[in-house]
Amino acid sequence: MCRARSRSTRWLFAILVTTVLLPAIPTSTSASAQQAAPLGQMLADRYAPIGYLRTQSHPCATPPGGGEPYVPLPVEMVLDNPRVLVRNGADGDKVLATGVSAQQLATFGPETYLDFPGDPRRPGCTYETDERARIEEIGLKPTTYAHIVFDEAGHRLALQYWFYWYFNDWNNTHESDWEMIQLMWDGVASVEQALDQPPTRIGYSQHGNGELATWGDPKIQLEDGTHPHVYPAAGSHATFFSNDTFLAWGERNSGFGCDMASPPSVRTPLDVVLVPDTIDPQGDFAWLLYPGRWGERQPAAFNGPLGAGFNSKWNDPWETSDNWRPFSIVVPGSKAIGPTMTDAFCGMTAAGSQVLMYAVVYPWATLPLIIVVVGAFVFFFRRSRDLLGRAIRVYRSYWRVLVGIGLTAIPVGIVFNIIQSFLIHRDPLEFVIEWFDDTAGAKLTAVLAVGGVQQLAMILIIGPTVIEAVADIHRGNTPGVLRSFRLAASKFMPIALAGLVILVLAGGSLLLIIGLPVAIWLVVRWQFFAQALIFDDRETVVGSLRTSSRLVRGRWWKTLFAVLIFDLLATVPGVVVGFGLLTLGGTAVGFANSISSLLYALTIPVSVIAVTLMFLDYRGDPLRIEPEPETDTVLAPGPA
Numbered sequence: 001m002c003r004a005r006s007r008s009t010r011w012l013f014a015i016l017v018t019t020v021l022l023p024a025i026p027t028s029t030s031a032s033a034q035q036a037a038p039l040g041q042m043l044a045d046r047y048a049p050i051g052y053l054r055t056q057s058h059p060c061a062t063p064p065g066g067g068e069p070y071v072p073l074p075v076e077m078v079l080d081n082p083r084v085l086v087r088n089g090a091d092g093d094k095v096l097a098t099g100v101s102a103q104q105l106a107t108f109g110p111e112t113y114l115d116f117p118g119d120p121r122r123p124g125c126t127y128e129t130d131e132r133a134r135i136e137e138i139g140l141k142p143t144t145y146a147h148i149v150f151d152e153a154g155h156r157l158a159l160q161y162w163f164y165w166y167f168n169d170w171n172n173t174h175e176s177d178w179e180m181i182q183l184m185w186d187g188v189a190s191v192e193q194a195l196d197q198p199p200t201r202i203g204y205s206q207h208g209n210g211e212l213a214t215w216g217d218p219k220i221q222l223e224d225g226t227h228p229h230v231y232p233a234a235g236s237h238a239t240f241f242s243n244d245t246f247l248a249w250g251e252r253n254s255g256f257g258c259d260m261a262s263p264p265s266v267r268t269p270l271d272v273v274l275v276p277d278t279i280d281p282q283g284d285f286a287w288l289l290y291p292g293r294w295g296e297r298q299p300a301a302f303n304g305p306l307g308a309g310f311n312s313k314w315n316d317p318w319e320t321s322d323n324w325r326p327f328s329i330v331v332p333g334s335k336a337i338g339p340t341m342t343d344a345f346c347g348m349t350a351a352g353s354q355v356l357m358y359a360v361v362y363p364w365a366t367l368p369l370i371i372v373v374v375g376a377f378v379f380f381f382r383r384s385r386d387l388l389g390r391a392i393r394v395y396r397s398y399w400r401v402l403v404g405i406g407l408t409a410i411p412v413g414i415v416f417n418i419i420q421s422f423l424i425h426r427d428p429l430e431f432v433i434e435w436f437d438d439t440a441g442a443k444l445t446a447v448l449a450v451g452g453v454q455q456l457a458m459i460l461i462i463g464p465t466v467i468e469a470v471a472d473i474h475r476g477n478t479p480g481v482l483r484s485f486r487l488a489a490s491k492f493m494p495i496a497l498a499g500l501v502i503l504v505l506a507g508g509s510l511l512l513i514i515g516l517p518v519a520i521w522l523v524v525r526w527q528f529f530a531q532a533l534i535f536d537d538r539e540t541v542v543g544s545l546r547t548s549s550r551l552v553r554g555r556w557w558k559t560l561f562a563v564l565i566f567d568l569l570a571t572v573p574g575v576v577v578g579f580g581l582l583t584l585g586g587t588a589v590g591f592a593n594s595i596s597s598l599l600y601a602l603t604i605p606v607s608v609i610a611v612t613l614m615f616l617d618y619r620g621d622p623l624r625i626e627p628e629p630e631t632d633t634v635l636a637p638g639p640a
Helices: 002-024 028-046 126-138 191-195 317-321 341-361 363-397 399-406 409-423 429-435 440-475 481-490 492-509 515-525 529-535 541-552 556-583 589-619
Strands: 050-054 085-088 094-098 112-115 143-151 156-168 174-186 201-206 209-214 227-232 245-249 256-260 265-269 271-274
Touching (some): 028 156, 028 191, 028 271, 363 556, 399 440, 399 481, 409 589, 440 492, 440 529, 440 589, 481 492, 492 515, 492 529, 492 541, 515 541, 529 541, 541 589, 556 589
Parallel strands (some): 050 227, 143 271
Antiparallel strands (some): 085 094, 085 112, 174 201, 201 209, 245 256
């Protein structure tokens, strides 16, 4: 009986071991899986990127000039967030849910989208404020999602780092933004082998394209030998290898412009979250299965993007990066004083991109306006073509005198750039910039204020001198550089007083809501005050303004477009040639800016001559130019 009881005890113990302890012993498959996950995390941690985000000048400052307001965050920024809605785009944007979890989000279809508080077309400070509040509320930290893709047939591996941004504030403002970088290994059969050798190459995504580099390329900036520095462009979040400003063409027709990743920057280490190979619909990463859009539904370029899991780069890193460039075009910075041609180019391209996007998104509203404006320029250019041809003939016949006068623009520009550089960080200009939240518009207003004074200086120094030269030609005298400056100096006080009146009245009108149209109207109306003072010795300051107003009456639009055309022809060649030297020729910034300034100095007299000839035509006393003989050009004066 004792033996039976002993035998029964042994059987009971065996059953207990089998039912309780054996399930805890891992099989060979589970052991492999458990081993792979730590190796993958080890690989992701070893090459974790370090972000360098452009420093924001102050809260709510607008990118790119104001810096980067956002940081790459975990998706908990929008998950379980009661302020984030799920809408059905196929059913009148009906609200389906709010504050959804990762698992709930995975159940919605491709016709749905997330809708954040705020208007992506007029973001203001709403998105930035919400992000900061959410970070504070649940303790979010800068994060990147690591995703490992292994190609067994090709014996290659890709390690991707995905960055989620709450808002994209570039040319195409939209809710949510996904960008990434990836490291690629060739000739590896496992994560373990990738840990034993460095990557073959690395790529940084930039809008719909990207930039590649072979591992070891000097342009790759590494910390501790393995952690690549990443420089996201302020607002657009395109990723770059260096602290610079770059030319960019955004995806989905989002425009052409400057991606500003230039300093100052804030070093931002990122927590690495490794995404598993298989996504469980009931797991924490179920959000990767959501096929809808991570942002409010908007037309074309303003639409919220699809999630990372539905990006072509997620599933096939190699094919989607085959056409990435080996370089990005750097817009060279400058230590020159004041605004440079680079600043002007980035500002113009940003404005042009906005026009282009609105033309694509709202063609019914913008194309007619563009057609009208372009048509008006073409119409008035055709009407001004004869006048411009006559101005060029005058310039060509007296080029030595006029070039000598025009070269004065260079020292005048240098002086006013020094003044602007001094004032831009001091009262009252600094006060104006801060009052308007350090926006690009505020800086532009401040620059235009000093630029307007600079243009006034050009009007007071170069303009009258060129006009005096034309007046000498009109009277049958031989002009000279010193003579023209001396004659212009004798009229300096009345010209300066008239210019001051225009500056006060036109500039003062900018303080009104409708101030800009009024200012433009006054400037065009009084366009010929200097010509009136120079061509008539008896003219007074008030009289010159009245004379100009009388001549422009009934010709305001013609005068406006003609003057715009003349000014563009004087300024555009310098900007285009200088910028071409910077980007295509790779010349030094100082040399390119010098060439640009020189071209402006050579072309500005043509603009002044053309406006002066227009004044004479309006007055009924044109400068008669005889047909050019084969040897010399004869310019006959008009009637006395």
